Amino acid sequence: MRQCFTLVAVLLGMSAYTQDRGWLESHARAYLDTLTSPAFHGRGYVNGGDAIAADWIGAQFERFGLKPVKKDLFQPFTFNVNSFPDSIKVSVDGQLLVPGTDFIVSAKSGSAKGSYHLVHLTIDDLLTPERRAMTMGVITGKAACIHFGSTTDQDTLAMYRAFEEELMLHGPVVKPVAGKLTWSVAREAMRHPLIEIASEALTDSSLIIDLEVTNKLLVRHQARNVLGMAKGKGKGWIVLGAHYDHLGRMGPDALFPGANDNASGVAMLLSLAEYFSKHPAKNNILFVAFAGEEAGLVGSEWCVVDRPIDWAGVKLMINLDILGTGDDGITVVNATAQQAAFDKLVGINTERQLLAQIKSRGPACNSDHCPFVKREIPSIYIYTLGGVAHYHDVLDRAETLPLTEFADVYELLKEFISSMR
Ligand SMILES: [Zn+2]
Incomplete structure (x- = not known):
């Protein structure tokens, strides 16, 4: 009898657990x-x-x-x-891209509106102070498209970020990203935007980017x-x-x-x-x-x-x-x-x-x-x-x-x- 009672108690306990779990x-x-x-x-x-x-x-x-x-x-x-409360429009060579899926606006981005010729840059265009000065001159009034090559080395990545920010002082920057687009939040804003674009939508032969990006620093x-x-x-x-x-x-x-x-x-x-x-x-x-x-x-x-x-x-x-x-x-x-x-x-x-x-x-x-x-x-x-x-x-x-x-x-x-x- 006692055993039977214990079994009932165990079963009741189990069903209570399953019920609790569902709830x-x-x-x-x-x-x-x-x-x-x-x-x-x-x-x-x-x-x-x-x-x-x-x-x-x-x-x-x-x-x-x-x-x-x-x-x-x-x-x-x-x-x-x-923050980015307003509508964001990005087109590459007339192709309108989908926000969040085809591109993200880097968290620190400033605003830009207009049609920009893309200047394709590699890391070689930025490595020495002389090359950098020349490059900054070339990109004025245009958008820099950066092709830095992939790495996981933290020092190299920090160098890439520093170059990106330097370029963002001069004009819009765009970058093709292979793989997923990962967004974040920033507590400051640069003067110009950095747009990360899925690499299918931005190649080294892309010519023109149309941008309508407005940031609002709260x-x-x-x-x-x-x-x-x-x-x-x-x-x-x-x-x-x-x-x-x-x-x-x-x-x-x-x-x-x-x-x-x-x-x-x-x-x-x-x-x-x-x-x-x-x-x-x-x-x-x-x-x-x-x-x-x-x-x-x-x-x-x-x-x-x-x-x-x-x-x-x-x-x-x-x-x-x-x-x-x-x-x-x-x-x-x-x-x-x-x-x-x-x-x-x-x-x-x-x-x-x-x-x-x-x-x-x-x-x-x-x-x-x-x-x-x-x-x-x-x-x-x-x-x-x-x-x-x-x-x-x-x-x-x-x-x-x-x-x-x-x-x-x-x-x-x-x-x-x-x-x-
Ligand atoms: Zn979290």
């Missing part, structure tokens, strides 16, 4: 769809997309009953950011981190963070939805915020949705400086950025500096059989944990491995993001945070 996945999917919808404008700087996202996340925190640590849930700060743009706490049973703190900003729009026609980067991390943050608001952990948990990550970790930098709580009480900061797949498990950045936390994650994973693997990686200043690490606040950063790899492009969409291991990463974090004393 969790459908909620995560709804969060993802909202954050990546055109109404959020890629959570960037055209049409105030970042502010729309901040308000919406604040409303979710309120719905869960998270409490402000200061006067309200928002932590404002400002930074300069370049000076002291007001952004906000969103912070809410779930009270625990003790005095210690865990900080859970995920950036909600992405790249926004490049003109009205190219939307960068940022599903994996980082609507997926925000969906995890919200899911865990809802759980811990109903099931207090031993530690207090500060949930932070960071702004300005893509512009260079500006939001997390400000959060650390502004000190919403006493950082001395923080046992661990966990940064979530890119959690939409997981076919090959997860990586923990800064694991080598937080060995005990890493071992515990591995222990839970082995016992619960959740993820294919948990990979250890050393320190890397590649997301919002970094400013915390620099302040010697114990921190790790978790991202998923495998599956689709769209990154900083128009293809990073909710429809194609599988959320393969979302529920298992959620289980892992839930148990890990709950078990921290």
Whole structure:
């Protein structure tokens, strides 16, 4: 009888787990769809997309009953950011190109309007000061098309960038790119634009480029981190963070939805915020949705400086950025500096059989944990491995993001945070 009862309990438990999983996945999917919808404008700087996202996340925190640590849930700060609100038109030899797919306007771009003859340059045209001076003369009133040759050498790439910027002082610069076009955000603007064009659409025999590019540098743009706490049973703190900003729009026609980067991390943050608001952990948990990550970790930098709580009480900061797949498990950045936390994650994973693997990686200043690490606040950063790899492009969409291991990463974090004393 007792055995039978145990079996029923196990089956009930299992179906509850499956039910919970379905509930969790459908909620995560709804969060993802909202954050990546055109109404959020890629959570960037055209049409105030970042502010729309901040308000919406604040409303979710309120719905869960998270409490402000200061006067309200928002932590404002400002930074300069370049943006492209207006329609962008690029044609090569009369062929109109598709923004985001055939070309991107480099984040630091200034404005240009007109028809330009292309002057094709190789690295040899720039290597000595004499050649450079001559080249700058030749390209005046024209557009420089650069063919620098591919390399992965960091010093060479830095030299290429310096030459690009020097050319951008003189006029529009265009560059054929083989492979994917990857966009970003810049906090400054050059005088002229740099257009990266898919190499099928721009060859070394292209003659004329027509440009209609208008940038708008937003000076002291007001952004906000969103912070809410779930009270625990003790005095210690865990900080859970995920950036909600992405790249926004490049003109009205190219939307960068940022599903994996980082609507997926925000969906995890919200899911865990809802759980811990109903099931207090031993530690207090500060949930932070960071702004300005893509512009260079500006939001997390400000959060650390502004000190919403006493950082001395923080046992661990966990940064979530890119959690939409997981076919090959997860990586923990800064694991080598937080060995005990890493071992515990591995222990839970082995016992619960959740993820294919948990990979250890050393320190890397590649997301919002970094400013915390620099302040010697114990921190790790978790991202998923495998599956689709769209990154900083128009293809990073909710429809194609599988959320393969979302529920298992959620289980892992839930148990890990709950078990921290
Ligand atoms: Zn990111």
